[in-house]
């Protein structure tokens with residue numbers, strides 16, 4: 521006599537096999553509810569980060585020092601809007617609507633990257649964001665191109681190509697400033713001093729305090745832990761800082777040959793917790809701006825819905 525196998529057991533087994541084979545899970549495949557929830561959480565937070573991330577640089581579009589710099593900065597900020605839209609679309613394939621995600625962002629309940637809650641008082645901040653923030657984003661996101669969930673992994677391929685251009689443009693802004701006057705060099709160093717530690721926090725809490733890492737790695741959503749990626753990032757920055765002639769603001773930073781890793785000073789995780797709790801320097805401004813933009817765009821959504829309604833009516837009349 522054969523035992524009846526519940527469909528869920530078969531489905532779970534098929535899912536586990538796909539993960540074990542490093543194959544992709546696609547939107548119509550069965551997936552455990554917790555896998556779906558984790559992906560919605562991570563992808564929507566990532567999308568919100570891109571959208572909120574337009575604000576610190578958007579602040580400098582009208583004040584870029586030349587037409588060329590302005591055109592480049594506009595293109596970069598537009599790319600960020602594009603990344604947000606791919607990512608919202610990827611999250612939508614998991615059953616959440618764009619409206620729900622937007623609501624969570626503007627009512628302040630959704631998380632987005634801590635890094636975008638810091639101000640951008642000088643032009644050198646555009647260089648530091650490109651070099652450090654996009655640099656961290658690349659180190660974090662290249663492994664996500666191999667994420668087990670198809671739509672997210674595929675979106676990441678294009679996003680990473682664009683982040684790579686973003687990082688180079690930031691590096692080049694800093695290089696130009698470092699080759700300039702004393703005041704320009706000081707401005708570049710000051711921006712690096714302000715963005716360095718927050719960029720290390722982008723990778724998330726230390727592994728032993730990261731509640732999601734182990735499961736996300738077992739599901740092959742994340743491929744590496746937060747600390748390993750943070751280490752890789754520091755290793756990438758050290759030689760680049762030398763080329764730029766800037767100093768990374770960590771007197772203890774050194775290669776530890778025994779541990780085969782970078783030794784750094786302690787990261788101020790209290791600051792990270794404060795920013796995540798909504799008490800960073802710019803949290804309130806970022807959300808308020810996003811809410812205002814959403815309200816100002818209401819007429820566009822209404823017009824589009826009305827157009828779609830009329831089109832559907834016309835099609836029904838023709839049929």
Ligand code: FAQ
Nearest residue numbers: 566569573632633634653657721722723724730731732733
């Ligand atoms: N900020 O258990 P884990 C960019 C939260 S895009 C805020 O380690 P997980 C492009 C985390 O959500 C930057 N929250 O979590 C650009 C979780 O909270 P929850 C965004 C953070 O998911 C450049 C809790 O802490 N990139 O820069 C942060 O396994 C320039 C516990 O953490 C992505 O989103 C943080 N830094 O690992 C745009 C990449 N870190 O949800 C404009 C995709 C952690 O349980 C200009 N995401 N949290 O309540 C990821 O790789 C992961 O989600 C991590 C966190 C690594 C961020």
